[in-house]
Amino acid sequence: MTIGRLSSAANVKVTTIRYYESIGLMGIPERSASGQRLYGSVDVERLSFVRHARELGFSMEAIKDLIGLQTEPDQDCLAVDTIAQKQLLEVQKRLAQLEALERELKRMIENCQGGKVGGCQVMAAINDHSECEADRHERLKSL
DSSP, X not given: OOHHHHHHHHTOXXXXXXXXXXXXXXXXXXXXXXXXXXXXXXXXXXXXXXXXXXXXXXXXXHHHHHHHHHTOTTSOTHHHHHHHHHHHHHHHHHHHHHHHHHHHHHHHHHHOXXXXXXXXXXXXXXXXXXXXXXXXXXXOOOO
């Protein structure tokens, strides 16, 4: 199948497929006589695997490792479990950060008495970090 059909089959944009190829997540496709990329069902499976792993928040490096582990199906899955455990810890860290941000935003909103923007407690807290209850906020990575 062509890259367009692969894109439709796996619900992934063509540019994403090309990117995944460039970083080694996808194999090098065969080419037709005219130079067009050609893909098969194995490519649909690989692309679906990568897409789902990304949806679960795995890093590209972790996905590369998981793909590498797929090539040795008889080995113990301890390495897979280790990668999944690391991802779980990252998710738990992000959840804790989000909960802290939720508490801070609720506190800021509750402290706002209305009135003019110049006296707004929400704006004061955004302008001056010392107005925040938390000592520091960590910037969240994209989810």
